[in-house]
Structure formats: structure tokens, C-alpha cells
Amino acid sequence: MSPDSDDRSALSWFFTGMRGLVSLPALILLTSIVGFSAFALESGLTRAEAVFMSLAIWALPAQVILIGSMASGANIAACFLAVTLSSIRMTPMVASIIPEMRTKRTPIWALLILSHFIAITSWVFAITTMRNVPRQHRAIYFAGFGVTLTLTGTLVVAVFYGIASSFPPVVAGVLFFLTPVYFIASIWASARQPVVKLAFVMGVALGPLLALVTPEFDVLYAGIGGGTIAYLIDRSRRRKKRMVKGAAR
Amino acid sequence: MIAEYWTFIVIAVAGFLATDIWRWLGVVAGNRLNEESEALYWVRAVATALVMAVTAKLIVFPNGTLADTPLWLRLGAAGIGFAVFLATGRKVAVGVAVPMAILVAGLWWIGF
Numbered sequence: 460m461s462p463d464s465d466d467r468s469a470l471s472w473f474f475t476g477m478r479g480l481v482s483l484p485a486l487i488l489l490t491s492i493v494g495f496s497a498f499a500l501e502s503g504l505t506r507a508e509a510v511f512m513s514l515a516i517w518a519l520p521a522q523v524i525l526i527g528s529m530a531s532g533a534n535i536a537a538c539f540l541a542v543t544l545s546s547i548r549m550t551p552m553v554a555s556i557i558p559e560m561r562t563k564r565t566p567i568w569a570l571l572i573l574s575h576f577i578a579i580t581s582w583v584f585a586i587t588t589m590r591n592v593p594r595q596h597r598a599i600y601f602a603g604f605g606v607t608l609t610l611t612g613t614l615v616v617a618v619f620y621g622i623a624s625s626f627p628p629v630v631a632g633v634l635f636f637l638t639p640v641y642f643i644a645s646i647w648a649s650a651r652q653p654v655v656k657l658a659f660v661m662g663v664a665l666g667p668l669l670a671l672v673t674p675e676f677d678v679l680y681a682g683i684g685g686g687t688i689a690y691l692i693d694r695s696r697r698r699k700k701r702m703v704k705g706a707a708r
Numbered sequence: 709m710i711a712e713y714w715t716f717i718v719i720a721v722a723g724f725l726a727t728d729i730w731r732w733l734g735v736v737a738g739n740r741l742n743e744e745s746e747a748l749y750w751v752r753a754v755a756t757a758l759v760m761a762v763t764a765k766l767i768v769f770p771n772g773t774l775a776d777t778p779l780w781l782r783l784g785a786a787g788i789g790f791a792v793f794l795a796t797g798r799k800v801a802v803g804v805a806v807p808m809a810i811l812v813a814g815l816w817w818i819g820f
Binding site for chain 2: 504515521539543550552561570571575629631645646654657658661665670690693
């Protein structure tokens with residue numbers, strides 16, 4: 460599919476993005492949201508508050524942390540700090556897909572709005588499928604997927620609030636396992652560059668390890684530290700390759 | 709009046725704002741990055757390591773019922789599943805189905 464030979468309308472790409480809702484990643488996320496709605500009920504949130512939270516934050520780890528902080532009686536500043544620390548990861552996630560998503564003419568306000576719909580699942584969706592979409596339609600394609608997923612996820616919270624807690628707990632536990640194993644398989648399968656695979660290994664190793672050492676900042680340190688180590692290893696590998704090429708010439 | 713809406717205000721400030729400022733910063737930063745630039749290699753590496761750190765923690769330190777299951781079973785299911793996934797041509801469906809099957813079989817076997 461070459462960007463030049465494309466004559467499909469922007470609207471049809473929006474619908475193509477929407478169809479991403481019927482995919483393994485979306486179904487897995489919606490399943491974990493069922494688990495979240497049970498957690499929200501148990502923690503004393505009303506249905507309206509849980510729905511508002513899903514729509515306004517749209518990042519499951521941040522939502523779980525905010526509920527946990529509120530339940531422990533923390534004030535609004537402490538809640539803000541806990542959530543914002545877990546959400547710093549959004550910056551590199553968003554920054555890594557924006558160059559692929561925009562054209563020179565994409566307005567920044569459109570990207571700022573679209574960024575709200577970037578969370579782990581839509582990030583994986585973007586890095587795996589966006590390269591098959593002609594560049595000028597990528598933003599609308601992502602909007603089709605991201606907005607639909609967020610609205611559906613919020614609808615799931617509204618519907619399953621109160622129902623989910625009647626499931627046997629072992630079912631919820633097993634379903635919870637879907638999310639990490641899906642991320643492992645899909646992120647590895649979509650990695651085209653060696654640097655991504657190196658960073659993958661670093662994150663897997665450092666995440667749990669640093670959680671034992673520094674539970675507050677573990678993800679941040681694992682991301683910045685592990686990512687930087689992976690980048691440096693990859694850069695020296697690329698330099699060596701270039702030098703070997705240069706010597707052969 | 710305020711008390712009635714206080715939770716919504718907390719969610720808007722300590723949830724929405726606390727999260728979306730980082731998304732907006734990502735847009736501003738990503739908008740300056742060229743698709744072939746050296747900096748994007750680093751940003752991709754950091755983003756991937758962050759997501760995988762969160763993922764690995766979901767397996768090693770899960771919440772809820774899964775926290776009561778043995779660690780060796782969760783690690784074994786994820787590890788063997790990943791090995792099978794690599795050995796069979798990297799199909800995502802295989803990478804999901806195999807660890808899930810091992811986890812369910814393991815829980816049944818230990819009588820969970």
C-alpha cells in the first residue's frame with residue numbers, strides 16, 4: 460500500500476480504525492476494564508464517578524493508583540503526585556508515535572486532542588498497524604480506533620459496574636493475566652528495530668527488580684535507565700557496523 | 709454542594725490533569741522529532757522499556773486474586789509461553805493462548 464496511490468476517503472480510514480475494536484488487543488483491554496469496574500465498586504466509587512474517571516483519565520494504572528490514593532485518605536495534592544509519577548511514561552509513549560502519525564500539515568491542536576486516547580493498548584495498536592496506512596490518513600485512522608475504544612471502554616464501566624463483582628474471583632484473576640501476556644507477544648512481534656528488542660528485555664528485567672528497591676519510582680527508573688542502556692548498546696552496535704562497512708570500501 | 713462534587717474535582721485535577729499534561733508534553737516533544745532522527749531511537753527505547761516494566765510488574769506483583777497464585781506458576785506460564793511463541797513463528801495468538809492455558813492448567817492442578 461503506497462501513500463501515493465491511495466484514493467480512499469479520510470472517512471473510510473476512520474471506519475477502518477474503528478474496526479480495530481474487533482481485535483485481540485481491544486477485547487483484552489475491555490476484559491481488564493471489567494475487572495476495573497469491580498475494583499471501583501469495591502473501593503466505594505459511584506457508577507457516575509467510575510464512568511467519569513474512565514473517560515477523563517483513560518489509563519488503567521493511573522486510575523488504579525488514584526482510587527488507591529483516594530481510598531487511603533490522601534489529600535488532592537498527594538493524589539496528584541502519585542498519579543502524575545505513574546503517568547510520566549505517557550510523554551515518551553506519545554512522543555514516539557507522533558512523528559509517524561502526523562504530516563507537515565497536521566494541526567497541533569488535533570494531535571493534542573488525539574493524545575488523550577493514547578494509552579498502552581492504543582500505543583501498541585499504533586506501532587503495529589499505523590505503518591500500513593497512508594501517511595495523510597494516519598491521524599484520522601488512529602482517531603477512529605482511539606476514540607471508539609475509549610467510548611466503548613467507558614460504556615463497559617457503566618454496564619459492568621455492579622455486575623463484575625458477582626464473578627468468581629479466580630475468573631477475574633485469570634482474565635487479569637491476559638493483559639501482560641498480550642503486551643509481551645504483541646510488542647515483541649511488532650519490534651522492527653534491534654533497539655526495541657533490547658529495551659524490551661531491559662524493561663522486563665528492571666521493572667520487577669527496581670520495584671523491590673524503589674517502589675515509588677521503579678517504572679520511571681526502569682524506563683529511562685533501561686531504555687538509555689538499550690539505546691547506547693544499539694548505538695555502538697550500529698557504529699561498529701558502519702565502521703566495518705567503511706573499512707570494506 | 710462542593711462536597712457532593714468533590715470526588716469529581718479530585719478526578720479532574722489529580723487524574724485527568726495529572727495524566728494529560730504528560731501526553732501534551734509528548735505531543736510537543738514528538739512534534740519536533742524527525743522520523744529518522746537519532747533522538748527518536750532513544751525515545752522509542754525509553755517508551756518500550758517503560759511499558760515492559762509495567763507489564764513485567766503485572767506478572768511478578770499482580771493485584772487482586774492473581775496475587776494469591778504462586779509466583780513460579782505465573783513466571784513459568786509467561787516464560788514457557790514466550791518460548792513457544794518465539795519457536796512457532798511469533799504469532800500473537802499463540803503468545804497469548806499458551807501462557808493462559810498453562811496458568812489455567814496449573815491452577816487446576818494445584819487445586820486453586
